[in-house]
Every structure is written in C-alpha cells, then in structure tokens.
Amino acid sequence: MSFIDHLEVLRGHLFRSVVAIVIGAVIIAIYQSFFIKHVLLGPTRPDFPTYGFFCRIGRALHLEKALCMQGIGIKMQSTSVAGQFSTFISILLIGGIIIAFPYIFYEFWRFIRPALTKKELKSTRGVIFWVSFLFFLGVFFGYFVIAPYTLNFFGNFQLDENIENRWQLSSYFDTMIPLILGTGLAFQLPLVMLVLAKIGLVSATYLRKMWKxxxxxxxxxxxxxxPGPDVVSQMTVAIPLLILYGVSILLAKRVEKEQAEEEKEWS
Structure with a gap:
C-alpha cells in the first residue's frame, strides 16, 4: 500500500472511532440527569458508596478517623455565561471517550495489526481485552478511591473559618477528569513493561534491582x-500501584523465559 492508501485506511478507523464516541456521548445526553447528579457529582454526596464502604472497614480495624469520610456538601457556581453549557459539552466528550474506549482501541489495533508478524500476533493475543480491562479498572479505582480522598481533603481544608469553600463547576470538572483518566492510563503499567521487555529495553532483573x-x-x-496527611489514605493508593509493579516483574520474567526457550530451539 502507498502512503496515501495508508492515510485512507487510517481515516476510516478514525471516523468509526469518532462515531463510537458520539454514540457514547448520546447515551450520556439521554441519561444526563443520572450521569451528572450521581456520577459526576457523586463523590460530593454523603451517600456515595465509597464513604460507607471505607467507614465500615475503618470501624472493623479501629481506624475510623483515617478511613471514614462524610462527603463534602459544597455548593458550586458557574460565573461565565456559557460555563455550564461548555462543561456539559466536555462531559459528553470525555464520557463518550470512556464508554467507547474498547472500540477505539479495537480500531487502533486493526490499523497496526497488518504490520505485525504471525509470531507477534500470537504473543499479543487478548491485548484488546487486557488493555480495556486495566483501563476500566484504573478508571473505577480513580473514581471510587482517589477522587473521594482528594475532594474530601480540599473540601475540608480551610485557611480560616471565615473563608468559605465555593468551587467553580469548571474547576471541579478539571480536577476530576485527570484523576480518573490518569489512573486509567497508569494502570496500563504492566502492559507497557511487557512491551518494553519484549523489545529488550527492560528485564525482570533490572526491575527487581530498581524496586527500592x-x-x-x-x-x-x-x-x-x-494530599491528606494520614498514612492509611496514601497506602490505599500505593498498594495497587505496587501490585502492578510486581505484576510487571512477573510478565518481564515470563518474556525472558520464552525468549530463552526460543534461543534453545534455534541453537
């Protein structure tokens, strides 16, 4: 295929990805009341599932002060003419991307797949499932764990009792989205390390050496x-990341074992 032909194929993949994002955005628009009140603003409500779950764990471990959160109950405001509308459009766009993520990656995979060898295709079997699974696992972790802790800290932080926290709607949205999407991408760590191990940039020995x-x-x-000062909340975030690093070491070790067996076959 010529370069122009490749661009034509890429355009088709991009167009179908955009259609998937639009479909996801339409779903959110249809159920906008639920998504805005119970999803986007969910961590601000005292009945958010995370608060009750962690509070029960805190009581069982006698760590109520560290784990119990009550929701922030902060009034928000929009100070620009089109502030609420522009935020709504952003909600549709980001929400559509999250919903359509598996299909977007599927289209990306379809584009690069013809360039891979049979051996490479065999070693990347199930990649769409694992990329999507880790992404949504990270999104849920960011939404149900990291976001509540972060919002509670900033919501309850005061320089003086006469200073009232009243957040901008756009500021709240700009805080939530990087937390959720960033965690979703951070949970791709094992797959990234797997690819780096396959091309020889990292090894299990190197990862073990750098674990400290x-x-x-x-x-x-x-x-x-x-940002809270308690160790328990920080460990709640650190432990899953440490587990992912350990999984990365195991995957790198598996790659080394497979490569050693292939070298034996060729020798």
Whole structure:
C-alpha cells in the first residue's frame, strides 16, 4: 500500500472511532440527569458508596478517623455565561471517550495489526481485552478511591473559618477528569513493561534491582494524589500501584523465559 492508501485506511478507523464516541456521548445526553447528579457529582454526596464502604472497614480495624469520610456538601457556581453549557459539552466528550474506549482501541489495533508478524500476533493475543480491562479498572479505582480522598481533603481544608469553600463547576470538572483518566492510563503499567521487555529495553532483573526506587516513587505519587496527611489514605493508593509493579516483574520474567526457550530451539 502507498502512503496515501495508508492515510485512507487510517481515516476510516478514525471516523468509526469518532462515531463510537458520539454514540457514547448520546447515551450520556439521554441519561444526563443520572450521569451528572450521581456520577459526576457523586463523590460530593454523603451517600456515595465509597464513604460507607471505607467507614465500615475503618470501624472493623479501629481506624475510623483515617478511613471514614462524610462527603463534602459544597455548593458550586458557574460565573461565565456559557460555563455550564461548555462543561456539559466536555462531559459528553470525555464520557463518550470512556464508554467507547474498547472500540477505539479495537480500531487502533486493526490499523497496526497488518504490520505485525504471525509470531507477534500470537504473543499479543487478548491485548484488546487486557488493555480495556486495566483501563476500566484504573478508571473505577480513580473514581471510587482517589477522587473521594482528594475532594474530601480540599473540601475540608480551610485557611480560616471565615473563608468559605465555593468551587467553580469548571474547576471541579478539571480536577476530576485527570484523576480518573490518569489512573486509567497508569494502570496500563504492566502492559507497557511487557512491551518494553519484549523489545529488550527492560528485564525482570533490572526491575527487581530498581524496586527500592520504584517504591519511593510510588509513595511520592500516592502522597501527591492523596494530599491528606494520614498514612492509611496514601497506602490505599500505593498498594495497587505496587501490585502492578510486581505484576510487571512477573510478565518481564515470563518474556525472558520464552525468549530463552526460543534461543534453545534455534541453537
């Protein structure tokens, strides 16, 4: 195929991806009341599932102060003429991307798949499922764990009792989206390490050697994501990331084992 032919094929994949995003956005528009009140603004409500779940765990472990959260109950405002409308359009776009993510990656995979060898295709079997699974796992973790801790910290933080927290709607949205999408992408760590191991940039030995630095880096990231001073909230974020790093080591070790067996066959 010529370069122009490749662009023509790419255009088709992009067009179908955009259609999938539009369909996802239409779904959110139809059920906008539910998505805005119970999903987007869910972590601000005292009946948000995370608060009751972690509070029950806190009572069982005698850590009520560290794990119990009550919701923030902050009034929001929109100070620009088209502020609420522009935020609504952003909600449709981001929500459509999240809903359509598996299909978007499927179209991306269809575009690059013809360039792979049979051996590479065999080693990437199930990639669409695992990429989508880890993405949604990260999105749910960011939404149900990281977002409530972050919002509670900022919602209850006061320089003085005479200063009232009253958030801009756009500021709230701009805080939530990076937390959710960023965590979804961060949970792709094992697959990224798997690809790097396959092309020889990292190894299980190297990852094990760097685990001390990885732990420090993960703890720093957890402290940034959960600005509260308590150790329990930071470990709630750090533990899943440490588990993902451990999974990355196991995957890299598996790649090394497969490559060693192939070298034996050729020798």
């Amino acid at each position: 630095y990885a732990v420090v880096l993960i703890l720093i990231i957890a402290a940034i994501i959960t």
